[in-house]
Amino acid sequence: xxxxxxxxxxxxxxxxxxxxxxxxxxxxxxxxxxxxxxxxxxxxxxxxxxxxxxxxxxxxxxxxxxxxxxxxxxxxxxxxxxxxxxxxxxxxxxxxxxxxxxxxxxxxxxxxxxxxxxxxxxxxxxxxxxxxxxxxxxxxxxxxxxxxxxxxxxxxxxxxxxxxxxxxxxxxxxxxxxxxxxxxxxxxxxxxxxxxxxxxxxxxxxxxxxxxxxxxxxxxxxxxxxxxxxxxxxxxxxxxxxxxxxxxxxxxxxxxxxxxxxxxxxxxxxxxxxxxxxxxxxxxxxxxxxxxxxxxxxxxxxxxxxxxxxxxxxxxxxxxxxxxxxxxxxxxxxxxxx
Amino acid sequence: xxxxxxxxxxxxxxxxxxxxxxxxxxxxxxxxxxxxxxxxxxxxxxxxxxxxxxxxxxxxxxxxxxxxxxxxxxxxxxxxxxxxxxxxxxxxxxxxxxxxxxxxxxxxxxxxxxxxxxxxxxxxxxxxxxxxxxxxxxxxxxxxxxxxxxxxxxxxxxxxxxxxxxxxxxxxxxxxxxxxxxxxxxxxxxxxxxxxxxxxxxxxxxxxxxxxxxxxxxxxxxxxxxxxxxxxxxxxxxxxxxxxxxxxxxxxxxxxxxxxxxxxxxxxxxxxx
Numbered sequence: 159x160x161x162x163x164x165x166x167x168x169x170x171x172x173x174x175x176x177x178x179x180x181x182x183x184x185x186x187x188x189x190x191x192x193x194x195x196x197x198x199x200x201x202x203x204x205x206x207x208x209x210x211x212x213x214x215x216x217x218x219x220x221x222x223x224x225x226x227x228x229x230x231x232x233x234x235x236x237x238x239x240x241x242x243x244x245x246x247x248x249x250x251x252x253x254x255x256x257x258x259x260x261x262x263x264x265x266x267x268x269x270x271x272x273x274x275x276x277x278x279x280x281x282x283x284x285x286x287x288x289x290x291x292x293x294x295x296x297x298x299x300x301x302x303x304x305x306x307x308x309x310x311x312x313x314x315x316x317x318x319x320x321x322x323x324x325x326x327x328x329x330x331x332x333x334x335x336x337x338x339x340x341x342x343x344x345x346x347x348x349x350x351x352x353x354x355x356x357x358x359x360x361x362x363x364x365x366x367x368x369x370x371x372x373x374x375x376x377x378x379x380x381x382x383x384x385x386x387x388x389x390x391x392x393x394x395x396x397x398x399x400x401x402x403x404x405x406x407x408x409x410x411x412x413x414x415x416x417x418x419x420x421x422x423x424x425x426x427x428x429x430x431x432x433x434x435x436x437x438x439x440x441x442x443x444x445x446x447x448x449x450x451x452x453x454x455x456x457x458x459x460x461x462x463x464x465x466x467x468x469x470x471x472x473x474x475x476x477x478x479x480x481x482x483x484x485x486x487x488x489x490x491x492x493x494x495x496x
Numbered sequence: 497x498x499x500x501x502x503x504x505x506x507x508x509x510x511x512x513x514x515x516x517x518x519x520x521x522x523x524x525x526x527x528x529x530x531x532x533x534x535x536x537x538x539x540x541x542x543x544x545x546x547x548x549x550x551x552x553x554x555x556x557x558x559x560x561x562x563x564x565x566x567x568x569x570x571x572x573x574x575x576x577x578x579x580x581x582x583x584x585x586x587x588x589x590x591x592x593x594x595x596x597x598x599x600x601x602x603x604x605x606x607x608x609x610x611x612x613x614x615x616x617x618x619x620x621x622x623x624x625x626x627x628x629x630x631x632x633x634x635x636x637x638x639x640x641x642x643x644x645x646x647x648x649x650x651x652x653x654x655x656x657x658x659x660x661x662x663x664x665x666x667x668x669x670x671x672x673x674x675x676x677x678x679x680x681x682x683x684x685x686x687x688x689x690x691x692x693x694x695x696x697x698x699x700x701x702x703x704x705x706x707x708x709x710x711x712x713x714x715x716x717x718x719x720x721x722x723x724x725x726x727x728x729x730x731x732x733x734x735x736x737x738x739x740x741x742x743x744x745x746x747x748x749x750x751x752x753x754x755x756x757x758x759x760x761x762x763x764x765x766x767x768x769x
Contacts, residue, residue, distance in 0.1 A: 218668055241670040253665035257683045266679075267669035318670065 166229075167322060167354045168194040168217065173226030175212055175378075180224075186212040187223070188378040194356065195371075199348050201357045203365040204375035205401070210358045213375075214324050217356065218247045231321060241270070246315035247324040251331065252307050254299035260310050261286070261295040267318040285313040288347065305336045309343070316351060323348075325357045329364065341368055362402050366390065374398050396420065396494040406465045407494065412436065412458045417493050425490040426467035428452060428476060434485035438465065440478050454482060529742065532735035539730050549736040559737065562721040568632060569707075569717060570700040573639035574647070577696050578689060580640075581647035586681075589655040590663070605645040615642065616709040623710065631715035638710045639700045646699050647692035654688025687756035694752035698745045 175187035187209045194200045202210040215221045216228065219240035228236050235243055246267065254263050264285050268278045286292045289309035299307055308328060315323055325344070329337045345368060348355045359365055365372050366386040373383040374397075382394040393399035396407060396418070405420040413419075413435060438456035441464075449468050456463040465484065476482050504510060531539055535546035553559050588601060607615060619638045628634060662684060666676040682689075704719040711720055722737050 220664060220667075240664075240667045241672065245668075247665075247668045249661060249665055251661065253661040255662060255665070255680060255684075266666070266671075270666075270670040270672075270675060314669070 166193050167196040167198070167231060168192070168356075169227075169229040170194075170213075171227045171229070173213075173216070173223045173228065175209070175216065175221060176224045186378050187216075190226070190375075190378070190380050192373055192380060192383060194354065197352050197354055199345070199355045199357070199368060199370045201359060201365040201369040201372035202375060203359055203362060203372050203401075205360055208375040209378040210360075210375050211326060214247075214326055214356065214358045217322065218245055218324055219243050244318075244321040245324060246318060246320040246322075247326065248308075248311045248315050248328045250326045250328070252299075252311040254307055254310055254314070256299055259296050259298060260291060260302070263299065263310055264314045264317050267314065271318055281317055285317045288316070288350070289313045304332055305340065308332065308340060312344075312347060316347070316353065320353060322354045322356060323351075325355060327358055327360070329359070329361075337364075344368065366402070374401060376401075392492060393420070393494070399492075399494055404466065404468075406463075408436075408463060408465070409458065412456070412463065419491050420494045421486055421491045423451070423466040423468035424449075424470070425486050426465070426469075427485050428454075428467055428469065428482045429485060430476060430480070430482055434483040436465070436484040437481060438463075438484065440476055440480050440482060443476070443478060452476070452482075454484065456484070525742065528735055529739050532732070532739040534732065534735075537732065539732055539735060549732040550740070553733050553736045553740070556733070559718070559721065559733075562716050562718045565632060565635075565711075565715055566701055566718040569635045569639055570697050572636045573643045573700045574693050574697045576636070576640045577643035577647040578651075578693050580644055581651050581692055582685070582689065584644075585648055585652040585655050589652060590660060604648060607642040608645050612642075612705045616706040619706060620709040629712060631712050634710050634712075635707060635715055635717065638706050639703065642703070642706065643696035643700055646695040650691035650695065651685060651688040654685055654691075658684055690755045691752055694748050698748055702741060702745065 170190055170192040173187055173190045174185070176183040176185050178184055190209070190213060202213060204210045212221055216223060219235070219238060219242070223236055226236075227234050230243060230245065255266065258266065261282050264282045265278050268281055273281070282295070283292075286295055289312055291306060291309055291313070294302060294306060294310075299310065302310065308331075311328070328344075329340050332340060341364065344355070344357075357365075357368065369386055371383065371385050372389065374381045374389065376397055382389055382398050389398065390402055393402060393405070396405075399405035399407075399420045404423050406423060406426070408419050408421065410417045410419060436456050438454040440452055441455050442451075442453040444451040444453075446468075449470055452467045452469065454465045454467060456465055467484065500506070531542070532549060533545050533547065534542050535548055536543035584604060588597065619641075623629065623634050662680050663676055666680045671679070702719055703717075704723065707717045708720050708723065711717060716724075718737065718741065722734055725731060725734055
């Protein structure tokens, strides 16, 4: 991964974060190392409590690592307060200053950096047009919709031209339709500004759709980092396989082999006649529009394996309680630990 | 018939009871208020409507001096207690958790529960022990002490409701602590500061017991002076002064309510991260 040309923007080296005492405290981050490249859209993905927000707040300067170092363009920043880092953040609930107008909110960072009045005016106007909120400059945040507030928060964070923009679950407060819109808006902003974006989310679909690369976190550790394609097609562990999309976990013995393997529901094909890898009884058929989901019970010794198959287009002629053969090509399965 | 869930306001007699309580609370005040506009020298005999006693009160040199004293003491005690309450509230709500935080809150708000007579006597003994008899200054110090919790509580509550998110956002946007305090914290805190100041002012203005113990002949406050007048019986002047105090306190409370009401829907969304 280090052979690519862009210089590393952020290097996180063996970072631990323990809240409370070393012995009995809560370990929020456990030996985290990551490299984030310049102009990359990077995502920290994981369930709540996995440490992703702690790591983001650490990049902003609101938390200090218990151990380890963080380099921003080669400079160690662990001791620097937030105002000494050219890093800005879009907060989960935006934290727009309620007593200031949209324009004043966007200007705030520039004023703190002691920009001159005319430059501030110019920059604010540019930001307002970037997020398409020109006609709202005199409004107070409370007079804006959720999506508009979100765009103000983005403009405010982008105005001081940071080296890195941090986004803490920025889309979680929006409804589904708006969320999709904002996803492409964020991608557009990242392209147009050329700033490194680091997004925190628990939504795997969002992470796959938006990121150049992502890191899957759990229990304070980075389980896997890579491009969405790499992580989706070659998950390194059962947790990743299950968290990114869906995976059937099948003990090798069921197929007369050793180890454990994983297989995506959409890679399984069903047949009524020709003998294939596994045979089971259909328990449930759910029509999902473009896809149809089959839940199949496969006996394995004394247990019953529940396997999900997701078929596109016309479903085969199978009924609930009918028996089917399951098949998949070798290249789509992969081995997982435990 | 279906049994309705129990609700207090649908209980028989609830309305009557409510009105009885209201009457008990407010009829005496109303009587005092109405009779302060009575022209008759006899306070209990109504003759006709008049502002006469207000004019008499306004021209009385002693009453005017006491009113000035009351205002000077209330303004000074309010200003000092708010100036102490703001950093205290910030330390309690935004500072790093420290040992004895709960104890500090308890000690600061203690004057709310200590019987006032005890505070009054203790303050008197304290001043005479250290030999300090500086009239108004003694009063201001004594008032500041019991005004602090009244100034602190609304400010602290407002800080709590705001959460630390706005200040974090300002820190992220390159603000220094002092600039964040001026540009973000104080403006957002203003409703709490106004409530605290008005509460402190009103509490100081109508304090009797502590003022009675601490004040000396030249530094009497209005409530203490009114008490002195009462020894000669209730006079129309007493009614007039009481009405002035009542209207002033009510007006201030109303003002505070108007100022602290969030304009539009600007209620602060709590920011947590």
